[in-house]
Structures are given as structure tokens and as C-alpha cells.
Amino acid sequence: MRDLLRRRLGIVIAVVLVVVLLSANRIATFLTDLWWYDALGYRGVFTGVLGAQVVLGLVFGVFLAVVVAANLQIARRLRPTIIPSTPQQAIVERYRQMADPYLPWLIGGLALLFGLTAGAAVSQQWESFLLWRNGGEFGVADPQFSRDVGFYVFDLPWVRFVQNWLFTSLILVGLLTAGAHYLLGGIRPEAPGDKVTRPVKVHLSVLLAIILAVRGWGYWLDRYMLNFSPRGQVTGASYTDVNAELPALYLLLVVTGVAIVLVLISIRRSGWLLPGAAIGLLVLASIVLSGAYPAVIQRVRVDPQELERESEFIDRNLEATRAAWGLEDIDFGLFQVTDDITEADLEEEQVTLANIRLWDPRVLETTYAELQALRPYYAFNDVDVDRYGLDGELRQVMLSARELDQSGLPEQAQTWQNQRLTFTHGFGAVASQINTTNPEGQPIFLARDIPPRGNPALVPAGESGIYFGERDEPSYSIVDTEQPELDYETSEGAEQVTTVYAGEGGVPLGNRLRRLAFSIRFADPNFVLSGLLNDDSKVIYHRGVRARVERVAPYLLFDNDPYPVILNERLAWIQDAYTHSDMYPYSERVDGFLGHQVNYLRNSVKAVVDAYDGTVTLYVVDENDPVVEAWRRTFPAPYADVEDAPSELAAHFRYPEDLFTIQARVYQTYHIPTTEAFYSKADAWDIPNDPSQIANQAAGQNQAAPLLRPYYLLMRLPGEADEEFVLIQPYLARNKPNMIAWLAGRSDPGHLGDLFAVQFPSSQTILGPQQAQARIEQDDRIAEYITLRDQAGSEVIRGNLLVIPIGSSILYVEPLFLESPQARIPQLERVVLVMGERVVFERTLQEALETLVTAPSPEEGEEEEEGEDLIELQERIAQAFQAAQDALEAGDLGGFQTQFERASELYNRLLERQGLAPEPEPTAGETPGTEPTTDATEPAPEATATASS
Numbered sequence: 016m017r018d019l020l021r022r023r024l025g026i027v028i029a030v031v032l033v034v035v036l037l038s039a040n041r042i043a044t045f046l047t048d049l050w051w052y053d054a055l056g057y058r059g060v061f062t063g064v065l066g067a068q069v070v071l072g073l074v075f076g077v078f079l080a081v082v083v084a085a086n087l088q089i090a091r092r093l094r095p096t097i098i099p100s101t102p103q104q105a106i107v108e109r110y111r112q113m114a115d116p117y118l119p120w121l122i123g124g125l126a127l128l129f130g131l132t133a134g135a136a137v138s139q140q141w142e143s144f145l146l147w148r149n150g151g152e153f154g155v156a157d158p159q160f161s162r163d164v165g166f167y168v169f170d171l172p173w174v175r176f177v178q179n180w181l182f183t184s185l186i187l188v189g190l191l192t193a194g195a196h197y198l199l200g201g202i203r204p205e206a207p208g209d210k211v212t213r214p215v216k217v218h219l220s221v222l223l224a225i226i227l228a229v230r231g232w233g234y235w236l237d238r239y240m241l242n243f244s245p246r247g248q249v250t251g252a253s254y255t256d257v258n259a260e261l262p263a264l265y266l267l268l269v270v271t272g273v274a275i276v277l278v279l280i281s282i283r284r285s286g287w288l289l290p291g292a293a294i295g296l297l298v299l300a301s302i303v304l305s306g307a308y309p310a311v312i313q314r315v316r317v318d319p320q321e322l323e324r325e326s327e328f329i330d331r332n333l334e335a336t337r338a339a340w341g342l343e344d345i346d347f348g349l350f351q352v353t354d355d356i357t358e359a360d361l362e363e364e365q366v367t368l369a370n371i372r373l374w375d376p377r378v379l380e381t382t383y384a385e386l387q388a389l390r391p392y393y394a395f396n397d398v399d400v401d402r403y404g405l406d407g408e409l410r411q412v413m414l415s416a417r418e419l420d421q422s423g424l425p426e427q428a429q430t431w432q433n434q435r436l437t438f439t440h441g442f443g444a445v446a447s448q449i450n451t452t453n454p455e456g457q458p459i460f461l462a463r464d465i466p467p468r469g470n471p472a473l474v475p476a477g478e479s480g481i482y483f484g485e486r487d488e489p490s491y492s493i494v495d496t497e498q499p500e501l502d503y504e505t506s507e508g509a510e511q512v513t514t515v516y517a518g519e520g521g522v523p524l525g526n527r528l529r530r531l532a533f534s535i536r537f538a539d540p541n542f543v544l545s546g547l548l549n550d551d552s553k554v555i556y557h558r559g560v561r562a563r564v565e566r567v568a569p570y571l572l573f574d575n576d577p578y579p580v581i582l583n584e585r586l587a588w589i590q591d592a593y594t595h596s597d598m599y600p601y602s603e604r605v606d607g608f609l610g611h612q613v614n615y616l617r618n619s620v621k622a623v624v625d626a627y628d629g630t631v632t633l634y635v636v637d638e639n640d641p642v643v644e645a646w647r648r649t650f651p652a653p654y655a656d657v658e659d660a661p662s663e664l665a666a667h668f669r670y671p672e673d674l675f676t677i678q679a680r681v682y683q684t685y686h687i688p689t690t691e692a693f694y695s696k697a698d699a700w701d702i703p704n705d706p707s708q709i710a711n712q713a714a715g716q717n718q719a720a721p722l723l724r725p726y727y728l729l730m731r732l733p734g735e736a737d738e739e740f741v742l743i744q745p746y747l748a749r750n751k752p753n754m755i756a757w758l759a760g761r762s763d764p765g766h767l768g769d770l771f772a773v774q775f776p777s778s779q780t781i782l783g784p785q786q787a788q789a790r791i792e793q794d795d796r797i798a799e800y801i802t803l804r805d806q807a808g809s810e811v812i813r814g815n816l817l818v819i820p821i822g823s824s825i826l827y828v829e830p831l832f833l834e835s836p837q838a839r840i841p842q843l844e845r846v847v848l849v850m851g852e853r854v855v856f857e858r859t860l861q862e863a864l865e866t867l868v869t870a871p872s873p874e875e876g877e878e879e880e881e882g883e884d885l886i887e888l889q890e891r892i893a894q895a896f897q898a899a900q901d902a903l904e905a906g907d908l909g910g911f912q913t914q915f916e917r918a919s920e921l922y923n924r925l926l927e928r929q930g931l932a933p934e935p936e937p938t939a940g941e942t943p944g945t946e947p948t949t950d951a952t953e954p955a956p957e958a959t960a961t962a963s964s
Contacts, residue, residue, distance in 0.1 A: 039535050040535055040536065042532075042535075043531075043532040043533070043535035043536040044536055046532045047522065047532055047533060047536050048061065049061055050522045050523075050529070051522055051556070051557065051566075052566075053522075054520070054521065054522045054523070055567065055629075055630065055631060056652065057567055057631075057650075057652050057653055059650060059651075059652050060566075060567060060568075060650050060652065060653065063145075063649065063650055064141060064569065067138075067141040067144055067145055068138035068139075068141050069138070071134070071137045071138045071140060071141060071144055072134030072135060072137060072138040073134065075133050075134055075137040075180070076130040076131060076133050076134025076135075076137070077130060077134075079129050079130050079133040079134075079184055079188075080126040080127060080129060080130025080133075081126070082184070082185075082188055083125060083126040083129050083130070083188055083191065084122055084123065084125075084126035086188055086191070086192045086195075086218075086222070087122045087125065087126070087191070087192065087195050088122060089192075089218055090192055090195040090196050090199060090201065090215075090218070091118055091122070091195070091199065093196070093199075093201055093212070093214040093215055093218060094196075094199035094200055094201055095199075095200050095201060095212055125191070129187075133180075133184065137180065140173070140176055142570050143172045143173045143176060144173055145570075145649050146168070146169045146172070146173070146642075146645055146646075147169055147170055147172075147173035147174075148649075149169075149645045149646075149648045149649045150165055150168065150169025150170065150641070150642075150645045151165055151169070151641050151644060151645060152164075152165040152641065153165045153168070153641050155338070157242055157600035157601065158331045158600075158601065159241070159242055159252050159257065159331075159600070160238070160239060160242075162239070164599060164600060165641060166239075167239065167242065167598045167599065167600050168596045168598050168599065168615065168641070168642065169645065171236070171239055171240075171598060172598060174236065175236055175240075178229065178232050178233050178236055179233070181229050182226065182229045182230060182233060185222070185225060185226045185229060186226060188222070189219070189222045189223065189226060192218070192219065192222060193219060196211075196215045196218075196219070201214070201215035202215060211287075216281075216282065216287075217282050220278050220279065220281060220282050220290065221282075223278050223290060224275050224278045224279055227271055227274050227275045227278065227293075227297070228271075228275060230271060230297075231267075231268055231271035231272065231275075234264050234267045234268050234271060235264075235268060237264055238261060238264050241256045241257070241260060241261060242600035242601055243597075243598070243600070243604070243614075244256045244260070245604075246260075246309075246313070247325055247328060247329075248321070248325055248329060248694065249328070249329055249332035249333075249336075249601075249603060250332060250336075250601065250602065250603045250604050250614065251328060251331055251332045251335070251600065251601035251602075252328060252331075252601075253317075253325060253328050254316070254317050254324040254325055254327075254328060255309050255312050255313045255316075255317055256309075257328075258312065258316075259308055259309040259312040259313075260305070260309045263304035263305050263308055263309065264304075264305075266300065266304055267297075267300055267301060267304055267305070270296060270297055270300040271297060273293070273296070274293035274294065274296060274297045275293075277289045277290065277292060277293040277296075278290045278293050281293075321694075322690075322691065322694050325694075326690045326691075326694075328601075329690045329693060329694060330690050331601045332601050332602070332603065333685065333690070333693060334601075335599060335600060335601035335602045336601070336602045336603045336614075336681065336685050337685055338599075338602070339599040339602035339614055339615040339616070340602070340603075340614075340615075340616060340678055340681050340685070341616070341617065341678065341768075341770070342678065342681065342682055342685055342686075342770070344769075345770045345771065345772050346769070346770070346771045346772070347771075347772050347773075347774070348732075348733045348734060348771070348772070348773045348774075349773070349774060349775075349776060350733060350773045350774070350775055350820070350823075351775075351776060351779070351823060352775060352779055352781050352823060352824060352825055353823045353824060354824050354825065354850050354851035354853075355823070355824065356821060356822065356824050356826070356850065356867060356868060357868060358868055360821065360822045360824070361864060361868060363822065364731070364821050364822060366409075366729065366731070366738045367728070367729060367730040367731060367738060367819070367821060368821070368860075368864060369410070369450070370410060370411040370449065370450070370728070370729035370730075370738075371449070371450050371728075371817065371819060371828055371860060372400060372411060372413070372449040372450065372726070372727070372728075372815075372817065373449060373450045373451075373814065373828070373830040373843060373846060373860060374413055374447070374449055374450075374458060374814070374830070374843065375812075375814035375815050375830065375832070376397070376398040376399070376400070376413065377398075378812060378814060378832050378841045379398045379413055379447070379458065380395055380397065380398045380415070381839075381840070381841055382457065382458060382840055382841055383395045383398065383415055383445055385839065385840045386457065386840065387417070387445045387460070387463060387464070388417070389417075389464070389465055390423075390503075390504065391420075391423035391424065391425075392419060392420055392421060392423045392424050392438055393417045393418065393419065393420060393423070393441060393442070394417075394418055394419075394420035394423070394486070395415040395416070395417065395418070395445070396415070396416070396418055396484065396485040396486055397415060397485060397576065397578075398413055398414070398415045399413070399414060399415065399576070399578040399579065400412070400413055400449070400726075400727045401414065401578065401580065401667055401669070402667075402729060402740045403446075403472050403473060403581075404472060405461070405470055405472055405473075406470075409729065409738070410448075410729075411449045411727070411728075411729050411740075412446050412447070412448070412449065412461060412473070413446065413447050413448075413449050413458075414444055414445060414446035414447075414462070414473070414579060414581065415444065415445055415579070416441060416443075416444045416481055416484055416485070416579045416586060416626070417441050417442055417443050417444060417445060417465075417481065418441035418481055418484040418485065418486050419438060419439070419440055419441040419481070419484075419486070419488070419489070420486070420488070421434055421438055421488070421489055424438065431539075431541055432498060432547070434489060435489075435491070435492055435493050435541070436492070436493055436496050436498040436500070436547060437498060437499075437500060437501050438500075438501055439482065439492040439493075439494055439500045439501075439516070439555070440480045440481055440482045440492070440500065441480070441481035441484060442465055442467075442479055442480060442481060442502060442503050443462075443464075443465055443466070443467040443479045443481075444462060444467070444473070444479075444481075444579060444581055444586055445460065445462060445463055446460065446461040446462040446463075446469065446470075446473045446581070447459060447460045447461055448461060450860050451859070451860075452842070452843045452859075455842065456833070456842030456843050456844050457840070457842060457843075458843075461473050462474050462581070465503040465504075466479070466503065466512075467479055472581075473581050474581070475581060475582060475583065475584055475585045475586060476583055476584055477583075477584035477585050478518075478584065478585040478586075478627045479585070479586070480502065480514065480516075480626075480627055481586060481626045481627070482494075482516070482518070482520060482555055482558065482626065482627055482628075482629060483520070483555075483558050483559075483560060483563065483588070483624055483625070483626050483627075483629045484558070484559070484560060484579075484588070484626060485559065485560055485561075485577060485588075486558070486559060487557075487558055487559030487561075487562045488558070488559075489558075490537070490556060491537060491554055491555060491556040491558075492554070492555045492556075492558075493524070493542075493548065493552055493553070493554050493555075494515075494516035494521055494552070494553050494554075494555060495515055495516045495517075495521075495549075495551045495552050495553055496547045496548055496549065496552045497546075497547040497548070497549060498547045499513035499514065499515060500513060500514050500515065500516060501513055501514075502514045516553070518625075518627045518628040518629070519628045519630065520553070520555060520625075520627070520628045520629035520630065521553030521554055521555040521629070522553060522554050522555075522556075523551075523552075523553050524542070524548060524550075524552045524553060524554055525550050525551075527543070530542045530543050530548070531543060533554055542554075555629070558629070560577040560588045560590050560624045561573050561577060561590060563624055563629065563631060564590050564592065564622040564624065564631055564633075567622075567631045567633070567653050568592060568620070568622070568633060568646070568650075568653065570646055571592040571593060571594060571595075571620060571646075572592065572593040572594075572595055572608070572609045572611065573590055573591070573592050573593070573609070573622075574590065574591035574592070574593070574671045574672065574673045574674070575609070575672075575673055576671075576672060576673070577589065577590040577591075577624075578669075579626070580664065580667045582661075582663055582664060583663060585625065585626060585627050586626040586627070587623055587624065587625050587626055587664065588623070588624040588626060589621055589622070589623055589664075589667060589668065589669075590621075590622040590623075590624065591618055591620075591621060591622075591671035591673070591674070592618070592619075592620035592621070592622050592633070593609075593616055593617065593618055593619070593620075593673075593674065594615075594616075594617045594619050594620070594640055594642035594643045594646070595608075595611060595613045595615060595616050595617075595642075596613065596614070596615040596642065597611070597612045597613055597614050597615070598614075598615070599614050599615035602614040602615060603681065603685070605677060605680070605681065608673075608677050609673065613677075615642075616674065616677065616678075617637055617640045617642065617643070618636070618637070618670075618671050618674045618768065619635060619636060619637035619640040619642070619643040620633050620634065620635060620636070620643060620654075621633075621634045621636055621657070621660075621668050622634075623660070623664065631653060632653065632655055633653045633654045633655065634654075634655055634656070634657045634659070634660045634665075635647065635654055635655070635656060635657060636657045636668065636767065636768065637768065638656075665764065666764065668762065668764075668767055669727070669740065669742070669762040669767075670741070670742045670760030670761060670762045670767070670768065672724075672725060672742065674760075675725050675742050675744065675758075675760045676724070676725060676744075678758075678760075678770070679702065679725065679744040679746075679758055680702070682700075682758060682772075683699055683700045683701065683702065683746070684696060684699045684700075686700070686756075686772065687699065696749070697749070698749075699749045700746035700747060700748065700749060700755055700756060701746065701747040701748070701749055701750070701751075702722050702723060702744065702745075702746065702747070703722070703723045703745060703746075703747050703754075703783060703784045703785060704721070704722055704723060704784075704785065705721055705722065705723045705724065705784075705815075705816070706723075706784050706785045706787070706788030706789075706816055707788060707813040707814060707815060707816040707829055708721065708813075709785075709788070710788055710791075710792060710813050711812060711813050723744075723745065723784060723816075725742050725743060725744040725760075726742070726743060726815065726817060727740060727741070727742055727743075727762075728740075728741055728742075728743055728817075728819065729741075730743075730819070730820065732759060732761075732771050733773060733820075739761055739762070739763045739766065740761075740762040740763055741759040741760060741761055741762060741771070742759065742760040742762070743757055743758070743759045743760075743818070744757060744758045744759075745757045745783075745784065745818045746758070747783050747784075751783075752783040752785050752786050753780050753781055753782065753783045753786070754775065754781040754782065754783045754784070754818070754825070755774065755775055755781070756772060756773060756774040756775060757772075757773050757818065757820070758770060758771070758772050758773075759771040759772070759773075773820070777898075778898055778899075779898060780895060780897070780898045781825060782825065782827070782849070782851065784816055784818065784827070787816065787827040787849040788816060788829075790849050790852075790854050791829060791847050791849060791854060794847075794854045794856065796856050797831075797845075797847065797854075797856050800831075800845065800856070801831075804833060808835070808836055809833050809834065809835050809836070810833070810834045810835075810836075811831055811832070811833055812831070812832040812833075812834060812841060813829060813830075813831060813832075814829060814830035814831070814832060814843075815829070815830075816828070816829045817829070824850055824851075825850070826848060826849075826850050826867075827847075827848065827849035827850070828846065828847070828848055828860075829846075829847045829849075830843055830845070830846055830847075831843075831844055831845040831846070831847065832844065844858070845857065845858060846858070846859060846860045846862075846863045847863070848863045848864070848866075848867050850867060853867060855867045889925065892918055892921045892922050892925065895915075895918035895921060896915075896918045899915040899918060
């Protein structure tokens with residue numbers, strides 16, 4: 016007996032050891048993740064998510080396991096004692112006899128299997144569960160059912176999930192139960208009399224009635240989902256949805272109730288005629304009421320007069336979309352373009368002009384890498400644009416952090432000690448002016464070298480080490496060990512300056528259990544074997560800014576471009592974060608925003624990561640966002656009020672590019688104010704392609720031609736007294752090349768997150784980016800310059816074409832870079848300016864601006880160049896006539912006169928170019944060959960108007 020017990024105990028111990036060994040990595044990962052959150056001070060996030068997953072898994076898993084076990088146990092107890100013998104039953108009887116001794120175990124095993132599977136699946140719904148528990152109200156009711164928007168955003172997703180899960184689970188239980196009854200003899204298809212015993216019929220009928228009741232609940236919830244219907248012109252319940260689909264759902268509820276009654280009545284009657292009729296009735300009603308009937312209403316009543324039928328519902332969509340996408344309170348201005356710049360304008364706009372960005376970030380990244388990486392184990396991941404106070408003046412600056420790149424180490428130096436203990440961090444940042452170069456065409460650095468030197472505002476007085484950055488590499492480092500870490504090497508490479516990490520970041524390796532856990536997690540035995548580790552050592556991992564913040568707030572979406580900020584003492588990273596939903600009633604849904612479908616979006620959180628410590632703080636910049644307040648109630652630890660952010664940090668918060676890009680897409684049509692105009696889409700706008708990249712591609716450079724991305728400017732908005740840091744997106748008229756408007760996202764304190772839109776009068780035809788690029792490419796001087804360089808083997812790279820509103824003018828700026836095949840360092844060689852019909856081509860921006868001011872305008876009598884393209888001239892004539900027609904229809908007689916005269920002048924020029932212009936007849940008091948005098952004056956430009964959109 017004792018030997019038997021020993022053998023069994025040995026087997027149990029062996030099984031336990033095998034399970035532990037197989038689960039060792041998961042256990043180690045669990046423990047090290049817990050310690051990671053502890054080190055940040057955010058254990059509540061880890062335990063909160065884990066707790067929600069465990070609760071969901073247990074509740075739903077146990078529920079389904081109990082339901083499965085209870086129904087199978089009922090089937091076992093209801094099995095008949097006497098089963099008629101038939102050939103088919105003889106086969107089933109053999110299986111029944113084989114399974115009978117093990118039925119309790121089979122029932123328990125099936126219940127456990129279904130319970131575990133359901134629990135694991137439902138645990139992934141922790142986000143919608145927590146929002147359901149902690150969500151509040153928006154204070155806005157939907158126009159169809161008068162339910163608060165919070166019901167749709169916070170409650171409906173979870174309730175619908177529960178209904179769908181319950182319906183699917185009960186169908187599965189019903190099928191499993193029916194199979195059990197068949198195996199146990201309660202269902203006999205081949206029996207001459209009753210094919211189902213009465214107790215079994217009662218059991219299955221009750222199950223069927225419950226399934227129908229849950230489906231009826233689904234019909235009730237489907238009513239609310241009509242607010243997201245794609246049937247009409249826009250997202251939201253349309254005329255057909257409200258007048259056909261909604262009544263159909265109510266009728267289906269009634270039919271479901273009738274079906275339930277028929278199923279329950281059938282319990283006391285023989286046969287399955289009533290249950291079959293109930294199911295057939297429900298299926299037929301679903302096909303007719305949810306399919307055919309709405310389709311007929313749409314075709315007969317809506318399609319022939321769609322605008323009249325859909326106006327009310329389009330109105331709902333316009334209002335909801337603007338509210339959900341943050342487009343409802345946009346400052347709006349009209350902008351009359353004269354394209355006439357003077358020296359006084361240059362003086363007035365000197366801050367804007369001094370901050371025109373010439374350096375293309377993609378080009379500058381290559382230049383930084385060649386000139387400022389300094390060592391092969393450093394790399395620049397990205398170049399960002401920000402603004403800093405330099406010598407008492409606010410200036411745009413381009414900057415990048417010098418991060419660690421261990422792949423640059425020589426192969427023989429890639430030892431464990433070097434990779435994990437010595438080379439642990441990057442060092443310093445590089446910053447340069449945005450619009451000037453040195454005599455060699457290279458950037459003028461404001462912060463540079465190792466150790467960093469330059470303008471005090473761009474060189475931290477404290478730590479310059481970068482342990483956390485955009486790169487999530489290396490996967491881990493061990494700091495504060497017996498091996499000093501390399502800070503940097505002197506310029507001659509003769510001396511290594513080392514350091515010992517003194518920050519708060521990292522997970523302590525204070526005992527053998529922790530070292531063993533990390534050794535298992537990273538499959539690295541040196542955690543246990545190395546004698547260079549001590550009780551103060553720490554392991555640093557999850558080093559990427561985005562990866563780090565995603566673990567602190569896994570329920571938010573994150574901008575693709577975290578950017579570095581140089582503070583007084585050290586460097587930090589700002590990562591913009593978004594709350595989101597696709598359940599805002601009537602708001603237009605957009606696919607593909609950071610991999611999600613959304614129809615509600617807010618940049619409510621600025622996540623800040625210390626580059627030295629790795630500490631993460633989530634600053635709430637929009638306290639009016641109910642979604643961020645729900646998450647803040649759920650996980651309060653990481654959050655702080657924006658007022659608590661240091662002023663030097665808050666000064667660098669900006670309008671995020673990903674949010675602005677998607678808002679600009681939505682605003683292409685949702686700027687249209689009235690339902691009728693929105694329906695026709697005649698005043699919709701287009702986002703232009705990036706013409707400089709198209710030109711690069713045509714020149715043989717392997718680059719894509721994306722849409723013109725928004726870009727940051729330091730400029731004065733119309734009607735404002737001071738310059739601001741804004742993100743700007745130009746628009747074209749729909750299917751036309753001319754520019755019609757632009758949208759700006761504001762970043763300065765007091766206006767952070769606000770939008771400002773400017774539209775040009777329809778009576779004017781404003782040069783679009785592609786047209787400006789065409790003027791550049793057709794300029795003889797520029798074409799000759801590019802051709803000569805290409806023939807010499809160099810490569811001319813066209814930088815970003817920027818649209819700069821200056822006073823009452825639109826200025827296009829494009830830098831030209833020259834890259835020789837030997838140096839591979841792009842140099843800024845020329846600057847091209849385009850304003851109206853004038854194209855200026857100079858070595859520097861200042862020279863180009865001075866030339867632009869002094870160059871005569873064609874409107875003032877300058878003779879067109881011989882190389883002007885006739886087709887382009889014809890297009891401009893057509894555009895001028897169209898602008899005159901638009902002005903006449905709008906009642907703008909002054910604009911009509913201006914554009915008609917312009918069209919006539921261009922037409923006469925075309926005739927002259929073709930040699931068809933007749934000699935003018937001399938008039939009284941005029942000698943042939945002399946120019947007539949005129950006292951006509953151009954109409955004064957319209958005053959800029961600012962109003963609430």
C-alpha cells in the first residue's frame with residue numbers, strides 16, 4: 016500500500032514538475048510584467064486589466080459550464096429505460112454502452128472545455144466591460160430615440176456583446192443537448208410512434224423558447240443600431256430605416272413573442288408542428304420585414320426624391336459628425352488674395368518669413384546621420400519640428416535625438432557585456448535652424464556634438480543620456496552594475512567617458528528569484544551567472560516610447576510620431592494619445608485610423624516619457640471628453656491635470672498630425688453648411704497630391720507620391736495679432752487644380768486643439784500646388800540648373816513644397832537640394848519662390864524674398880516669357896472666365912469685372928502669341944503706336960472676416 020502511495024505521489028510530483036517547466040516562461044513573464052508596473056508605480060493598471068479579465072473569464076466560463084453540465088445532466092436523467100430495438104438503435108446502443116460508465120466524467124469534461132474556451136474568449140472584452148461599468152453621460156441625446164450618447168458609447172457595445180454571446184452559446188447548448196438525447200435514446204427518428212419522448216420534448220421546447228427570447232432581445236437592441244446604418248447618403252438612420260426597418264423590428268418582436276407562445280403550447284401537444292411553424296414564421300418574417308420591405312420602400316419612396324426624403328437625416332448626420340470629430344466650433348475667415356508683396360509686408364511678416372522651413376525632414380535625417388551620428392553605434396530615428404524661445408525670440412527648430420543603435424558595433428565587439436552592460440543608452444540631441452545653411456549648404460546647428468554644445472535653450476543642463484526613445488532597442492539593458500556604462504568617447508577616440516545610471520527607471524534585480532525570472536524571460540543565463548551584477552542593478556526594457564505608453568494605457572490609440580522636447584535639465588518625449596469610439600450616433604464612420612474604424616475622436620491625453628528615467632505621465636488636456644473621464648475613473652494612477660504639467664513642458668504641446676490629417680479628410684465635405692449643398696457635394700474640396708514628390712519620382716527617384724501632408728508653420732492667422740505655431744493643410748476645389756481653402760490646427764496655450772479655416776472667394780482663381788510646381792518645372796533657369804547637375808552625375812532633390820499665407824498673398828516655397836554621388840550628404844543649394852505668375856530662383860531665402868519684392872508683376876505690364884506654354888495659357892483663360900461667371904452668379908460685380916478683364920487680357924496675349932492680334936484702330940486724340948491712358952483702378956480686396964463656423 017505504501018509503495019502504491021509512493022508511486023502515485025511520484026507521478027503527481029513528476030506531473031507538477033512538467034507543468035511548471037512548460038509554464039516557466041509564462042510564469043516568468045507574468046512576474047516580470049508585474050514588477051515592471053511596480054517600478055513605474057502603476058500596479059493598479061496591471062491588476063485592473065488582469066482582474067477584469069479574470070472576473071469575465073470566471074463569470075462567463077462558469078455560467079456556460081454550469082449550463083452545459085445542467086442540460087447534459089438533465090438529458091442523462093431523462094433517458095428512457097426501455098428503448099425499442101431497431102437496426103439504427105443497435106448501432107447507437109453500442110456507443111451508449113461504451114459511454115455509459117463514463118457519462119459523469121464526459122459531462123464534466125465537456126462542461127469544463129466549453130467553460131474554459133468561453134472564459135478565455137470573453138476575457139478579451141475587458142475594455143467594453145470596463146467602459147460599461149465606469150462610463151457616464153455625454154449630455155447630448157440622439158435625435159431618434161432620445162437616449163444619451165453615453166448609452167451608445169459606453170453601454171450598448173457591452174450589452175450587444177452579452178446578447179450575441181448568450182444567443183450563440185444557447186444555440187450551441189441546444190445542439191449539444193439534442194445530440195445527448197439522441198445518444199441516450201430520447202430522440203428516435205426511426206421509431207414508428209413518437210420520435211421524441213415527452214420529457215425530452217419539454218426540455219428542448221424550453222431551451223428553444225429561451226433562445227427565441229434572447230433573439231427577441233437582439234431585435235430590441237437592433238433598433239439602436241439603426242443610428243449607424245450605412246443605407247442612406249450618410250451614416251445614421253435614414254428615411255427607410257426609420258419608416259420601414261424600425262417598424263419591421265417592432266413587428267419581429269411581436270412575431271418572436273408569438274413564436275415563443277407556440278413553442279410553449281406545443282409542450283402539451285404531440286408532434287412538432289407548432290414549434291416548426293413558429294420557427295418558419297420567424298424566418299419568413301425576417302426575410303420579408305428586414306429585407307424585402309425596406310428594399311421596396313427605398314426604391315419606390317426614397318430613390319425618386321431622395322433629397323426631400325433624406326434632408327432631415329442628413330441634417331442629423333452633419334450635426335453629429337461635426338460634434339464627434341471636433342469640427343463644430345471652427346473659426347472661419349475669408350481671404351482675398353492679391354499676390355502683391357512689398358517691403359512693408361516683409362517687415363510686417365518677418366517672424367513668419369524667418370520661420371519658413373526649408374529643410375525637408377527626410378533629407379535632414381540623412382544629413383544628421385552623416386554629420387552628427389559621430390559613432391557607428393548612434394542613429395537618428397526621425398527629425399521633428401518644434402518651437403523654442405531662442406535669445407528672446409520664438410523660433411521654429413528642427414531636432415532629433417541621438418539614440419543607441421547596437422547594430423553599428425563591430426561584430427567582434429558585440430559581446431554580452433558590451434551589448435547589455437556597457438552600451439546602454441544614446442546621448443544628446445541635435446538641433447538646427449530651419450531656413451538657413453552654412454557656406455557648404457549644410458544646416459546651421461543650434462545644438463550639436465558630444466558632449467552637447469550650442470544654444471543653452473537646446474542643451475540640457477542635467478542628464479543627456481537617452482535610455483528611452485523612439486527605438487524599442489535593445490530589448491533590454493542592465494544598468495548600475497560593476498561595469499561602467501559608456502556615455503561617449505572623446506573626439507579623438509582616445510578616452511571613454513563612463514557613467515553609472517542614477518535614474519529611477521528599470522526593475523531592480525535584488526534577489527535570486529528575480530534574476531532567475533528574467534533569465535527565463537529573456538532566455539539569458541547571464542542574469543544568474545554574471546558576477547558583474549549586484550543588489551542595486553536594474554534591468555531596463557520596454558524602452559520604446561510608444562510601446563511603453565501603450566502598456567500604461569492599452570485602451571488608447573497613439574500617434575505615429577512621438578517627438579522629443581529639450582527641457583532645462585533633460586530630454587523628454589511627448590506622445591499624443593487619443594480616445595476613440597465608433598458608436599457616436601449619426602456620426603460618419605471612417606476606416607483606417609491607426610488600424611481602427613472610428614466616428615468619435617479626441618486628443619485628450621498628452622503622454623510624457625522621461626528619456627532618462629522612463630517615467631510615464633498622462634496629462635489630460637480635454638476634461639470635457641467623457642471617454643477619458645471614464646478611463647480616468649477606472650485607472651486613476653497615471654493621470655494628471657494639464658495644469659500640473661511644468662510650463663516649460665506644456666509650451667511644447669502641439670496639435671498632433673495624425674488627428675489633424677483625419678479631421679482634414681472629414682472636413683473636405685463637412686465644411687458644407689447646408690443640407691442641399693452637402694447632398695450635391697458641388698462645394699466639396701480635395702486634398703492635393705504632393706507635387707514635389709511627384710516631380711522627384713518623374714526625375715527617376717524612387718519615391719511615392721502621397722497626398723500633401725500637413726506641415727507646421729509659425730505664422731499669424733488672419734485677424735490675429737501674434738504669430739502662432741500651427742499645422743496647416745491646403746485644399747483644392749473638387750476636381751480642379753486651383754486652391755480654394757486651407758485649414759489650420761492651433762497649438763499655442765489658450766488655443767491648443769482649436770481649428771481655424773480660411774476660404775478664398777469663389778470669384779478668385781488661386782494657384783494650386785500642382786500648378787505652382789508646374790511653373791517651377793517650366794522655368795528655363797531652373798530647368799537648366801537641374802539638367803546641368805544631372806549631367807554632372809549629381810542628384811537634385813526637390814524638398815517639400817510649402818504653401819505660406821503672407822499678408823494678402825499666397826507664397827509657395829520649394830528648396831532644391833544637391834547630393835553628389837561621392838559625399839552622399841544633401842546640401843541646400845537653391846530656394847524657389849512662386850507667387851502668382853512670378854517665379855524666383857535664388858541661393859538663399861533672403862535673396863529670393865528681395866528678388867520677389869523687386870521683380871515686376873505680369874499684371875503690371877511685364878511681358879510674358881517666350882517659353883510660356885500655349886496650353887497652359889488657354890487653361891488660365893478658361894479659369895478666369897469661369898471665375899468671372901462664378902462671381903456674376905454670386906452677385907459680386909466687382910469680382911466679375913476684375914476676372915473678366917483678366918480673361919480678356921490673357922485672351923489678347925494668346926492672340927499675340929499666335930500672331931492673330933489685329934492692329935488697334937487709333938482713336939480721337941491718340942497717335943498710332945502710343946499707349947492709351949487709363950484711370951481704372953483695381954477693386955479693393957475684401958476685408959478678412961472672422962466668424963463662428
